[in-house]
Amino acid sequence: MEPTSTNSASTNNDSLRKSQSNSRVIKDSNSVLNRLKSELKQLMFSQPPGVSAFPDTDNLFNWVGSIVGPEGTIYEGLTYKITMKFPSDYPFSAPCVLFQTHCYHPNVDEYGNICLDILKDKWSAIYNVTSILVSLQSLLGEPNIDSPLNTEAAELWAKPEVYKKQVMKWFRESNNKM
Amino acid sequence: MELDDTDLEEFDVELPLEDGTKLEDLNDEIEAFSKLCKQMHSLDLIKRTNDALEEFLCDEIELRVQNTCKGTFDKPMLRHSTKWLYSTLYPWLQIIFSSNSQLSHESIENRLVAWSKRLNYHFCMIFCDSRISELFDVIVDFPDSKIAIDDLIVCMRRLDKDYRYRLVESLHAAFRKRLLIPGAGTMDIINTYISTIKCLRLLDSSGVLLEKITGPFRNYLRTREDAARCLVSSWMDEKNNNNELIEELGRTEEPIDNQQDVRFNDDNWLPDPMDAGPDYKSSIYRSADITNLLVSLFDTTDLIIKEIQNQMASYLLTKTDYDTEKELTKLELFKLRFGESKMSTTEVMIKDISDSKRIDSFILGNDNPLRRNMSGSSSEVMMLHGTVISRLFWPTLKGEDFDVPEQISNEMVKYDEGFQIFKPRRKLQWLKSLGKVQIELELQDRTLEFEVAPIYATIIHNFQQQDKWNLVDLAKKIKIDPIILKGKMNFWSDRGILKELPNDEWLLLETAEEVDPSKRAFASNEENCDNIIQSLAEQKAEEFKMYWAYIENMLKNLGGMTLEKIHNILCSVAEPTTSSSNSSFDNNLEDLKSFLNQMVVEDKLEFQGGLYKAKIN
Numbered sequence: 001m002e003p004t005s006t007n008s009a010s011t012n013n014d015s016l017r018k019s020q021s022n023s024r025v026i027k028d029s030n031s032v033l034n035r036l037k038s039e040l041k042q043l044m045f046s047q048p049p050g051v052s053a054f055p056d057t058d059n060l061f062n063w064v065g066s067i068v069g070p071e072g073t074i075y076e077g078l079t080y081k082i083t084m085k086f087p088s089d090y091p092f093s094a095p096c097v098l099f100q101t102h103c104y105h106p107n108v109d110e111y112g113n114i115c116l117d118i119l120k121d122k123w124s125a126i127y128n129v130t131s132i133l134v135s136l137q138s139l140l141g142e143p144n145i146d147s148p149l150n151t152e153a154a155e156l157w158a159k160p161e162v163y164k165k166q167v168m169k170w171f172r173e174s175n176n177k178m
Numbered sequence: 179m180e181l182d183d184t185d186l187e188e189f190d191v192e193l194p195l196e197d198g199t200k201l202e203d204l205n206d207e208i209e210a211f212s213k214l215c216k217q218m219h220s221l222d223l224i225k226r227t228n229d230a231l232e233e234f235l236c237d238e239i240e241l242r243v244q245n246t247c248k249g250t251f252d253k254p255m256l257r258h259s260t261k262w263l264y265s266t267l268y269p270w271l272q273i274i275f276s277s278n279s280q281l282s283h284e285s286i287e288n289r290l291v292a293w294s295k296r297l298n299y300h301f302c303m304i305f306c307d308s309r310i311s312e313l314f315d316v317i318v319d320f321p322d323s324k325i326a327i328d329d330l331i332v333c334m335r336r337l338d339k340d341y342r343y344r345l346v347e348s349l350h351a352a353f354r355k356r357l358l359i360p361g362a363g364t365m366d367i368i369n370t371y372i373s374t375i376k377c378l379r380l381l382d383s384s385g386v387l388l389e390k391i392t393g394p395f396r397n398y399l400r401t402r403e404d405a406a407r408c409l410v411s412s413w414m415d416e417k418n419n420n421n422e423l424i425e426e427l428g429r430t431e432e433p434i435d436n437q438q439d440v441r442f443n444d445d446n447w448l449p450d451p452m453d454a455g456p457d458y459k460s461s462i463y464r465s466a467d468i469t470n471l472l473v474s475l476f477d478t479t480d481l482i483i484k485e486i487q488n489q490m491a492s493y494l495l496t497k498t499d500y501d502t503e504k505e506l507t508k509l510e511l512f513k514l515r516f517g518e519s520k521m522s523t524t525e526v527m528i529k530d531i532s533d534s535k536r537i538d539s540f541i542l543g544n545d546n547p548l549r550r551n552m553s554g555s556s557s558e559v560m561m562l563h564g565t566v567i568s569r570l571f572w573p574t575l576k577g578e579d580f581d582v583p584e585q586i587s588n589e590m591v592k593y594d595e596g597f598q599i600f601k602p603r604r605k606l607q608w609l610k611s612l613g614k615v616q617i618e619l620e621l622q623d624r625t626l627e628f629e630v631a632p633i634y635a636t637i638i639h640n641f642q643q644q645d646k647w648n649l650v651d652l653a654k655k656i657k658i659d660p661i662i663l664k665g666k667m668n669f670w671s672d673r674g675i676l677k678e679l680p681n682d683e684w685l686l687l688e689t690a691e692e693v694d695p696s697k698r699a700f701a702s703n704e705e706n707c708d709n710i711i712q713s714l715a716e717q718k719a720e721e722f723k724m725y726w727a728y729i730e731n732m733l734k735n736l737g738g739m740t741l742e743k744i745h746n747i748l749c750s751v752a753e754p755t756t757s758s759s760n761s762s763f764d765n766n767l768e769d770l771k772s773f774l775n776q777m778v779v780e781d782k783l784e785f786q787g788g789l790y791k792a793k794i795n
Contacts, residue, residue, distance in 0.1 A: 040751060044727035054728075054735040057743075058750040064735045 032090050036060045039129045051133035053084065061086045064100075065133060073141035074164050078171055082112075082136070084129070094123035097132060102174035104167045106143040106154035114139075115149045208273065215277035224274065231274070232296075238267060239301045243308050251316050251323035256305065256332060263301060268294055299336070306333040310345045313377075314352035320373040327380050334381065342382070346390045349374075353391075358398040364408045368472070371395050372423075375468055388471075396475050409472060410485040414493060414508065426468045427511050469515065483520050486512060488573045490524050495565065495575075495612055500535035502528050526571040534565045541596030562589040565613075566597070566606065577609040580658040582632060583639045619675065622688040626675070633658070634669050641676070641686040649682035722773040728752050729774070730782075730792060738789035745770050 037060065043053060053065030063084040069075025081100040087093045097119055099112035107115040118127055118135055148154035156163040218224050242262065247255040271293055275286045309316070309330045316323045316330075334341055356362075357370055374395075378388040399405040412423045476482060493505065505528050513521045541564070581587070594606045615635035619626045628634075636656055640647065649667070653660040667684055670676040677685045725748060732747060733739060739747075745767050774790055777783040784791040 037751065040728075044731060047727065052731050052734055054731045055747070055751050056736065058747050060751060066735060 032086070032088065033060055035091060036086060042128070043130050043133075046130060048130060048134055051130075051137055053082075053129055053133060056083070061088075063129070067133060067137050067140070070137055070141045074160060074167055075140045078167070080140075084132070091125040091128070094119045094127075095129075095132070097136070102170045103140075104150070104153055104163075104170040105140065106145055106148040106150055106157055107139060109149040113149065115144070115147060211270070212273045212277065215274050216279075219277045219279075224277065235267065235271075235297055236300055239263075239297065240304050243301070243304045247305060248308055248312065249315075251319050251326035254325050254329065256329035259301065259305065260298075263294070263298065267297070302333050302336050306330065306337055306341055307344075309333070310341070310348050313345065313349055314356060317373045317377050318370060320377055324380075327377055331381055342387060345381075346387055349391055350394060353394055358394060364399070364402045364404050365412070367395070367399065367402070368405070368408055368412075371472070371475075372468055375471055392471075392475070399475055400477075406476060406481045406485040407489075410482060410489050413486075414489050423469070423472075427515070473515070479516055479520065483516060483524075484573075486521075487524050487527070490527055491573050491575070494527060494531050496614065497531065497565075498563070498614055500531055500538070500565075502531050505531075523571050526568060530567045530571070531565060534567075537566055537597065537600055538563050540600050541593055562586065562593055564593055564597075564606070569607075575609055575612060578611040578633070578658070578662070580610060580633060580636065580656045582610055582636055582656075621675075621686075621690075623690060626673075628673075630669075633666055637663070637666060638670060638675070645686045645688070646679075647684050649684065652684070722769070725752060726777075729777075733783070733790060733792035738784075738786070738791040740788055741767065741771055741774065741790065744774070744790060 036055075040055065040060075050068040050070065051065065053063050056062040056064045063086070065082045065084060067080045067082060069078045069080070079101075080103055083098050083100055085096040085098075087095065097114055097116075099108055099114065102110070103112070109115075114136070116135060116139055118124075119132070143154070143157060145154045145157055153163070153166070156166060215224065218227070242259060247259060268290065272286070272290055275281065275289050278286075281289075309326060313330075316326045320327070334345075357367060374391060375388060378391065379385070381387060409423075413427055415424070473479060473482060490505065490508075494502070509521060509524055509528060512524070582590070590608055597606050598604065610632055613632050614629055615632050616627070616629050617635050617638065619628070619638065637652070640652060640655060649664060650660050653663045656663070664682075667676060667678070671678055671684075674690060675687060677687050679685055728748060728751070729744060732744065748770075774783060775785075778785045778790075782793060784793060
């Protein structure tokens with residue numbers, strides 16, 4: 001009799017722990033959802049020029065967005081599509097942001113990965129979707145040449161005409177692919 | 179249905195002679211007929227003609243009902259006709275029967291009674307059919323047609339229950355054909371419903387018939403957006419003195435909500451009648467309370483309560499004397515009907531007005547230190563009275579902003595200062611377009627007095643310094659959209675005070691000009707004060723505007739989508755935008771559809787193959 005009873009006690013404990021952790025996850029994901037909803041609301045009502053984003057279907061953790069190159073830069077008038085994936089512990093870790101349209105840029109690699117400090121080690125919970133979008137938009141015009149992902153682009157940055165050709169070539173190519 | 183000889187009206191006596199036959203001729207005819215009958219009897223033909231005779235008599239009765247009873251609702255036609263049966267039709271029968279000389283007087287009598295019973299029943303049926311077929315007209319004429327209803331009650335009592343259903347069916351058909359159609363005004367429908375209630379109550383005290391007839395009304399009124407508005411406005415209407423709805427409102431029994439439960443300690447409880455339908459609620463249909471019946475046409479009382487708030491708001495805002503006595507009486511009546519808690523918002527609104535009286539007299543009175551300081555310097559009387567309302571409790575008010583004349587805006591500032599003494603750290607937010615202005619126009623040849631909305635007063639005030647204004651300049655001066663201004667200018671031109679010249683110039687008519695009388699008559703009835711409360715539709719559109727940013731971004735980023743998908747995503751993604759919307763995205767699919775279609779019309783969206791798409795600029 002005895003061993004069985006201890007066994008059952010331990011399983012009970014296990015299940016208890018499990019349910020506790022489960023409820024924490026649910027609670028957390030709820031608070032994340034609320035945060036994402038309020039960020040969406042903020043974005044909707046601030047409507048920063050040239051950027052926009054929206055949850056992909058009804059999943060609030062995956063967003064799609066677009067960034068229009070800022071005026072007076074090489075990227076002027078070009079619309080780049082991006083995706084944003086939010087981790088379950090958002091906003092304590094940064095979302096994963098990728099360019100879907102191929103962006104020929106010193107800090108963006110061919111897979112769309114972005115080298116931007118606030119998306120990596122400088123991330124903080126005070127940033128939000130709106131600030132990410134605005135930072136990305138300004139990154140287009142002001143690349144960080146010192147830590148390039150795309151070295152070729154970094155070298156060409158000094159020669160705007162050649163650079164522009166490359167930008168347009170990739171932009172068209174990836175738009176056709178889509 | 180007994181014969182009552184005492185009041186034989188001329189109407190009846192005349193009838194047999196109406197085709198111009200003289201009394202002597204008639205006597206001759208009777209004589210001849212009785213001779214004929216005797217002869218026929220001697221030939222043993224009378225028995226063989228029985229069928230024909232019966233048929234003929236029935237036809238006569240039908241003709242009689244058709245010709246004299248139909249369409250006459252204000253005379254006791256049942257009694258007239260019975261009299262006719264006994265005084266005109268049956269004597270002929272007597273002649274026929276008495277032709278048989280072998281029959282005793284008694285057996286003739288018996289035969290006559292048997293025949294008359296059959297014929298009376300037949301008459302009853304024909305009469306009932308006829309009345310049922312014209313019951314709609316009877317109801318419309320009610321209470322003038324009460325006699326017709328009484329007649330019908332007597333007939334129905336003699337006939338079997340089948341006639342009740344025939345009545346319901348015929349009434350259904352008549353309502354569908356003649357009342358519940360787009361051409362009928364909502365108020366007419368409600369009034370007819372009230373008459374129907376009263377008529378059917380008389381016909382059937384259990385209310386079963388009424389319950390059966392209520393369905394079509396309920397379903398139809400649901401499609402009428404203004405149903406609640408009409409109902410409430412007739413409650414609020416002060417001008418109409420013999421308004422029975424107000425009377426009915428006062429005759430309250432119990433709050434509506436309590437009526438639904440069965441009261442177990444009710445000694446007068448009766449089981450539901452045999453033929454009651456599943457929706458039959460004996461307490462409502464049996465009780466004589468018309469107001470409750472009317473309210474029960476609506477699914478919830480919320481709609482009505484909201485309408486009461488809206489209409490109360492417009493009533494209160496047109497007040498210039500802060501007198502809320504009448505409104506308080508109404509409020510008490512409504513409270514008895516709908517319960518205290520539901521009317522609390524309306525109560526606050528009325529209290530706002532009486533509070534405003536206090537505030538106003540304080541600001542304008544001598545207690546106000548500001549005023550005391552000024553009184554030495556300027557002796558002018560403050561002509562501005564304010565109504566201070568608590569925004570949260572009032573319906574959304576339409577407030578167009580514009581610049582009032584300087585004198586008035588100075589007064590407003592002073593008023594505001596006074597208010598801040600009364601209630602420190604509160605600021606007044608003026609709704610300039612509401613309110614009333616009494617103005618007197620002194621023109622060269624005439625002096626006119628008006629009570630108008632502030633915007634009209636502002637317009638005409640600007641003509642004080644300058645006779646002629648360009649529309650655009652004036653619009654700039656009072657900071658209002660020129661298109662709106664133009665509509666407002668028409669108010670004065672309709673009254674022959676301004677005149678429109680080519681190129682959007684407007685001229686003040688110092689001397690009256692002859693106006694085309696036809697135009698004048700058309701204009702004079704025009705509504706002076708615009709509707710100040712946002713309509714329900716406008717409120718909805720406003721609500722959707724908040725979601726417009728969501729919809730726009732969604733379609734931009736995710737491509738074209740169907741209505742259902744847009745709705746789904748909005749439901750899961752959008753957060754309640756303001757405190758006013760009680761849950762996240764509770765707007766239903768239909769509302770969203772009409773909003774999106776509106777956006778398509780406004781060229782903000784595209785609609786292709788079932789998908790809504792963002793416009794590409």
